[in-house]
Amino acid sequence: MIKFSDKQLKIPKLMRPVYLATVGMSKFDRAFPETRTEELCIDALTAAADFVNMTPKDLKKYIHTCYYGHFADHFGDQLLGEAVIHDRLGLDPLGNIGVKTGGATGGSAMWEAVKAVASGYSDCALALGWERMDEVPTDEGNHLISAAADKDWETPLGHIYTGYYAVMAQRYWKIFGKEEESFRNTMAEIAVKNRGYARMNPHAQGPMKITVEDVLNSPIVAYPLRALDCCLMSVGSACGIVCDENTAYEIVDKPLRIYIAAGSHTLRVADRRNMKIPLLPNETKGQYDDLGKKFPGGDRYPGFTSFLAARMSAYYAYNMSGVIDPCEDLDVVELHDAFTISDIQTYEDIGIRPYGEGRTYIESGDAYVINPITKKPGKLPSNPCGGLIGCMHAVGATGLMQIAEIGYHIWNRWDEIHEPEEKWKAFGREKPKDWESLQVKGAKRGLAISHAGVGSHVTCTILMDPNNLIKED
Amino acid sequence: MVKKDDEKGYVDIINGRYKPRGIFHISEANQPIFNKDTGKLAGVTNPRDMTYIHSYGGEAIFFESLGKGKLMASRCDNDNCETKGSIYEPFRIFCPDCLRRATPIDISDKARKKAKIHSFIVTHRSGAFNSLSLPIKFINVEFDEEVVTILMSVLALGEPEIGKRIIPIFRTKAPTYTIMDLMFVPEGTSESELPEGFTF
DSSP states (O other): OOSOOTTTTOOOOOSSOOEEEEEEEOOOBSOOTTOOHHHHHHHHHHHHHHHTTOOHHHHHTTOOEEEEEOOOHHHHTOTTHHHHHHHHTTOTTSOEEEEOBTBTHHHHHHHHHHHHHHHTSOSEEEEEEEEOOOSSOHHHHHHHHHTTSOTTTTTTTTTOHHHHHHHHHHHHHHHTSTTOHHHHHHHHHHHHHHHHHHTTOTTOSOOOOOOHHHHHHSOEEETTEEGGGBOOOOBEEEEEEEEOHHHHHHHOSSOEEEEEEEEEOOSSGGGOOOOOOOOOTTOOTTTTTTHHHHSTTTTSSSTTTOOHHHHHHHHHHHHHHTOSOHHHHOSEEEOOOSBHHHHHHHHHHTTSSOTTOTHHHHHTSTTSSBOTTTOSBOSSOBOTTOHHHHTOOOHHHHHHHHHHHHHHHHTTOHHHHHOOHHHHHHTTOOOOTTOOOOOOTTOOEEEEEEEOTTTSEEEEEEEEOTTSOSSOO | OOOOGGGSEEEEEETTEEEEEEOSEEOOOOOEEEOTTTOOEEEEOOOOEEOOOOOOGGGHHHHHHHTTTOOEEEEOOOTTOTTTTOEESSOOSBOTTTOOBOEEEEOHHHHHHHOEEEEEEEESOOOTTOOSOSSEEEEEEEOOTTBOSOEEEEBOSSOOOTTOBEEEEEOOSSOOSSGGGEEEEETTOOGGGSOTTOBO
């Protein structure tokens, strides 16, 4: 569609408040050649139980329905993986469902769980996601991932998803980045930031102490994207448990309010027709009338340079939760940095910056836990877990990992999850001597974006300390 | 590895039913995966050699026309549709707004006169089953204001640039009946320069 009815722009309503009671995640790595998928899922649920000082057996007693996110069945040659995992978790015969929306799978699984609780169908629902793409060699893996593009019109061309995605990066680079060296450096700064933050995260697969030069000298994948501009491919699991108010307060002293919304767009970027830009609460009519003048070629929306799905999900979620300006109203965000450049595109789609100005979020230092320019706390830190570039992209789990990480900040328990020596040892990883806490101090509200491929699906999750809501119920 | 004709699967449609003939799967034993350091079994390989069947349905006209040197698009001709007159390339069986069957139209001439590069990417990597030579020059093709979408394809010759004028070429000799029967070349390319099997 390129025009919407009032009904379609209706702000979603949760019929009762929904709370995030606990979260958990496994270690993330490129491969786990001697681990069955269920072991990682059990690690995630056990971590969620540990977080609230319960045994898994006791936590499970609360769960009523289950929403399992796993995207790429065809890698593992196992359909109904949700039935396998549900059985191994010992949660049969409770109702469960498998959720698949590409890279947004984790967020979408949570979307389903939240709606189940909001409706009253369940008082407590589990959203658990996992992915493994290690069980095929690289070329075959590239082909299987390319099956997420159009099988008749795109996949046969190269059997490589990068091709279908990077054309978006190309256009943004030329039109909004103006092919400027400074912009290329800004892209690289995102990788430097996220890889550096990953060094403080024992769960993270790709910690690295790198410089902008390292990024610019890394092998070309598809110009202008280099290897260090790109996210990881990972194996692992993450989960969250959502409840109604009474149940949530039985599980944890301070559950967090959760709002979540979803948007979508066409599978093929080819099909994205030109349309008016839907506006977010912090934007004004006419604001983008001269976008094409300021950025020649940037007059087609969303074109190849914006993700309408992200914009729609933010439109719904901000209006649900009362967020007007994410930079003012939120304290920390976890965004879907599949590539450095798509991260910048997302800043604009969700209103952190206006269209055309995404780069200033990084260049101003606002995106850092400690602003490198002012040396003071960043205005809106992004991806302190290391993001998809530094921590992981285990597709079905990523969105849930991001929600967990935001939760840790608002619960003020980030250090508890990322510091302990025992965890680093248990994961076979060396805690850096210069380990530092990335806890965003005083965080009360945060956001996570879960995004699929070239933007066919996006969910926007907002978590708030229940004493710091913007909108009264 | 190339299969002999009698190792392949073929399908005809007779009386409205699929009639497969030939070989649609080849069995192969699993191979164990051992941890070389510990000597312990860790897993097995799962070889799968399978042929799938796929229906183009209403899009068949597009794929068949490529081998005949024609680029088909679709247009909504529903008087009651807000976006009547919109032309879609990629071809769509139905208009996405009114869901009425769209009219197949030949835009070969439009493509020859107006097609240009909207975006592109050159990749040096590919995935299993790729048959394009590396590097692959992906392009996105815009036509004119009437064609509201932007087709993904490949530039067979020359270097891609945004805005560059391009001409479609078709695999008219031994077509594959897939999107691989369509590519583009820069305006001004002569027929003798075209890849094997392709004509204007």
